[in-house]
Amino acid sequence: MRDPDCIFCKIIAGEIPSDIIHQDEMVTAFNDIHPRAPVHVLIVPNKHIANNNTFQVKDEPIAGHMFTIVRKLAEDLEIADNGYRLILNTGEHGHQEVQHLHLHLIGGHPMQYPMG
Numbered sequence: 568m569r570d571p572d573c574i575f576c577k578i579i580a581g582e583i584p585s586d587i588i589h590q591d592e593m594v595t596a597f598n599d600i601h602p603r604a605p606v607h608v609l610i611v612p613n614k615h616i617a618n619n620n621t622f623q624v625k626d627e628p629i630a631g632h633m634f635t636i637v638r639k640l641a642e643d644l645e646i647a648d649n650g651y652r653l654i655l656n657t658g659e660h661g662h663q664e665v666q667h668l669h670l671h672l673i674g675g676h677p678m679q680y681p682m683g
């Protein structure tokens with residue numbers, strides 16, 4: 568369920584510090600360490616899924632819950648009405664740096680995403 572070398576698995580387990588703003592049985596959300604906008608939250612499954620290429624049919628409830636948490640966080644962080652970007656990078660050409668599936672929830676101005 569977890570990868571011992573994965574930094575996001577360690578954040579989920581509380582083994583390294585992070586600014587967790589939501590956690591439940593399926594997903595964890597925390598502030599990005601290098602925010603590209605006033606709101607930049609990462610929403611990740613607690614289960615280690617490397618990226619969308621390894622996403623399985625049995626993981627579909629996790630993905631649905633991630634979208635529900637995005638909606639709730641957007642409301643709580645007061646970016647729902649003005650709108651936001653939701654980004655999922657996959658693989659080298661997708662500029663995925665961390666090999667644990669994550670959604671970027673990015674809102675507010677100025678917004679610097681996407682990066683080169």
Ligand code: 5GP
Pocket residue numbers: 574585586597598599600601602609655656662663664665666
């Ligand atoms: P990717 O390019 O893989 O889609 O995005 C990875 C994101 O994770 C980047 O925006 C980066 O700033 C963020 N990140 C990398 N390491 C850490 C960390 O240790 N803590 C937190 N909170 N964010 C991280």
Ligand code: ZN
Pocket residue numbers: 569570573574575576577614615616666667
């Ligand atoms: Zn992981």
